[in-house]
Amino acid sequence: MGFFGRLFKKSKKEGDTIADAEKNIGDKADDLIEEIMDKAKEVGEEILEKGKEIAEEAKVIGKEIADNAGDIAADITEKAKEVGEELLEKGKEVADVALEKGKQLVDNAPDMAKDFVEKAKEVGEDLVEKGKELANDAVKLSEDAVAKAKDALSDKNEEEE
Numbered sequence: 001m002g003f004f005g006r007l008f009k010k011s012k013k014e015g016d017t018i019a020d021a022e023k024n025i026g027d028k029a030d031d032l033i034e035e036i037m038d039k040a041k042e043v044g045e046e047i048l049e050k051g052k053e054i055a056e057e058a059k060v061i062g063k064e065i066a067d068n069a070g071d072i073a074a075d076i077t078e079k080a081k082e083v084g085e086e087l088l089e090k091g092k093e094v095a096d097v098a099l100e101k102g103k104q105l106v107d108n109a110p111d112m113a114k115d116f117v118e119k120a121k122e123v124g125e126d127l128v129e130k131g132k133e134l135a136n137d138a139v140k141l142s143e144d145a146v147a148k149a150k151d152a153l154s155d156k157n158e159e160e161e
Contacts, residue, residue: 021119025112032101039097043090054083 061076 017119021112021116025116028108028112029105032105036098036101040094043094046090047087050083050086054079 057079061079064071064075
């Protein structure tokens with residue numbers, strides 16, 4: 001049972017409804033985080049592959065350096081620049097995905113909060129209604145008890161006469 005269900009001592013069904021709303025909010029946040037993590041992992045794997053490619057190219061370049069030291073320096077600089085640009089682009093992609101997912105979460109937050117407030121309002125209204133019913137029942141029981149006491153007193157007075 002969720003927080004408001006316990007707070008208002010609601011029935012299991014009503015508590016479960018509120019708990020489901022709370023869980024839905026948590027599940028959406030978890031799904032967004034999981035998508036971000038998956039994208040980050042995918043980009044990380046691509047970066048690792050690029051790193052392996054760079055290492056292989058570095059071996060080739062190393063041999064070429066030994067053979068042609070003068071011409072290779074320019075090639076290394078160009079390759080490093082290309083890889084840097086690719087890494088920067090991949091980093092931007094990850095940041096864009098994270099930003100978009102975060103924006104979706106923020107955009108959805110008011111609706112989720114509104115749903116949560118509506119459920120809490122329903123619970124509150126139900127609680128007030130049940131309180132009124134309980135008060136009416138208590139008044140009726142009190143009236144019945146007074147009437148029975150009067151009858152009993154009246155019967156006792158009649159017996160004494």
